[in-house]
Amino acid sequence: MITQLEVSGIPVVLSPTTGPMHAGLVFRVGRVDEPLARRGITHLLEHLALHAFGVADYHYNGATGDEFTYFHMQGAETDIVAFLNGVSAALTDLPMHRLTTEKEILRTEASTRGDNPTEGLALWRHGARDYGVGTYPEWGLSGITPDDLRAWVARYFTAENAALWIAGPAVPAGLDLRLPHGERRPAPAPSSALPVRPAYFPGPPKRVAWDAVVDRSVSAGVFTGVLKRALFRSLRQEGGLSYAVQTDYSPRSDGRAVITAIADALPEKQGAVLGGFIDVLAALRLGLVEQADVTAEVNHRVEELTHAEEDGSRLPGLAFNLLIGRPVQSAEELVAELRAVTRDEVAAVAAAAFADGLLMTPGRNTADWAGYAQAPQDSASIVEGTKYASLEDPEVSFVAGDRGVSLVQEDSAATVFYDECSVLLVWPDGARRFIGHDGMVVHFEPTLFPNGHAVVPAIDARVPRGLWAAMPARDLERIPKPSPAAVPAAGASGGGGGKAWPIVVLVALAPVLLFFGGLGLIMGAVAFEDDIDVATEVTISVVFLTFALLAGWGVVWAIRRLRRG
């Protein structure tokens, strides 16, 4: 039986449990709220808030999700009280002395974390804002200041933006959550980087993944299970093509839900896994839903729900619901809704999901043949501005204009407009990477363009500081250098090249070479012929020969350049 209460102005869901007591404090904030240039700020706050508990042997944790961030603990009542009170206290008075260390810990955590196999879907669906931000690294960490953190707490970690769940007999005595006051912060509206759906994009090899956004409903949850059963049957049992098949149903705070499916594929079976996957989705879209699958899935979910009700694991989800203004349903209500789900309802979800689908194909496989539009890989336009040809590849050029930047190759272009820029990554050596709201990337390496370093300040000036994210210094060998063979071709098209310059060098330096070279040799010879002022003569000889050597190097460069031109 679930009870709704209020503690220190914070709404609470409470339910007795068969297991040990546990409780959690959740805030309506997560990665979707982070600007890309501050990516990681919520996670950093979560770490700072938990720092005080670092040495205690408690069953506690924190988690930063897309829409919610929470702190939870399981144990004795007094420990839970100490934990929740401690987290609230830490949020109001952040241990800023830990800032540098916690940033380092987060970097280490990021480097050890494996790839999320489905994150490409969110990136291609939403681009580099809100629901796509979580797919990027925590680029904001280095630039986050104590003031940024305090502002983030003031905006999101407030009593009005929090909810509490308690699996136990009652609200524990001594609970004292002194959170600052603020207001409820709804999640941002999801952006779209997909003009046409269903769509596909080529992903990494060895897996096929798909997602769709549908209305949040009990039948959509059942569909997710039915989809898994159908994929499993087709790809694993019948075809032996995949080993692992997974689906996921994640409700979103805007009343929609994301359904995700993924199947792995042996390298030589990628095309078949894709084909089988497409066929399964097509059959469900046509309403060919097995009643047995629906029944099995409903029973499975009812059983899960019963367990969750007993051990209190429904409570976090209910606390999330409180924060987004959804009703708190009893388990009995949910069971009744589940039991009422029909095959036709599941089929209707399947049709809606198919229409919104985004398919990640393995490697270079396409899916246009199956009715999926190719998701935009290029920008539709190129900015007007100054064009710089690459020193390395004559087919590549960088354009810097008043409105944005473009990187142009033979038949494709990536453009980021300054007013649609999510982040500018800034390397100390001058490299810059612009990422647009749509996820388009324009990477500029100044060493690969004529006068590249002179361009950097001009483009920097166009992007507000708030969008910058500082990148760590790179090793010298990681800074690209144009390969020498490519220099002349690029020079010819880059201005400042051509034959004039080598000719000037040749005319100027050839006499220098002859003059200093000749004199240097004479002085050297003289030095060894007599005994007078040998040291002076040798010094003059060496200095002259050094001049000659430099001139000779210039002459050789000019001759080579003229020959190639």
Add this chain to the structure above:
Amino acid sequence: MLRAMSQPSDVVFDPAVPYPGLTALRAALTGRDWAGARAVLDSVTPADRTSLIRTCGDEKDLEDFLRYVLRGDPRDGAAAALLGFHLIDLGWEIRTAAWAKDVTEEQWAGFREHLRKAELVLIDASAYNPGDPAVWTSRLLSARGLSLGIAEIRRRYDRLSTAVPHHLPGQMELSYSLEPKWSGTWEELHTFARDAALAALPGSPHGLLVSEAFFSRYGAADDDAERARLLHDPRLRADLDQAAQHSVLHPRFNREYGWVRAASSYAALFSLQGDQQKAARMFELLGNLATVDPWGHSEEDAAPKIRQARAWAFGGAR
């Protein structure tokens, strides 16, 4: 005398002669009589049905008619398979049979667009009718044209053979895909053809798979030396013999779909091997029936070769 020998009636390529359903089906389609078409298709074996559907894909202007039929009954696998073959045929008309390098950009685009349209029809059709061999056979063809790769082609073939084992029209499609110019190797093609031929019931025409695989390779050989080597390769020879004994030379050789092409293919093979007696047996089976493959590129090209081989087999000079 020479004139009399040249009468077309002594070499009959028309598939409607051995397969009379074809004439009835063409008539029904011309009259836009789908019930009539279905009556023909529903009365024959699965292999005959697929073959009839495939052969009629080249009928003119079927698209609107078949889409109308499918709107009425989206689950009609025969209509979907015929529309699939029809669209694929239209695509090939645009692409032409020229070498890939000689096909223009516009031709490729038109080809691909038609195959895509076919595939969209067929995806739904195979969902509605996962056991329809004609649908899977046309999906084997579209997969090849769309370059979906051998893994996907194998998956489709597995779905087909699960539904209907030993489906010769589908096995022929997989064979083409196993040629090196598409997605396979001669070794894979030969292995598949031999295994499929020997797995079929004794006396069935599936021996055709082995002889066709041989002729594909023989026709693609660089020079006479290579052709001679292939002709005398002991392993190929043994497999061809074994497949022939299991098929066209079997006492219960069955005149089901593919039998004319099987007998014609082995007639060509035995003539090439100089086995007069076996060649004669094939020509006896065939009577005046014939197929262009593997004799030539066209009826005009094949007919004189067939006459000459037949005359030799029946005791004449080479």
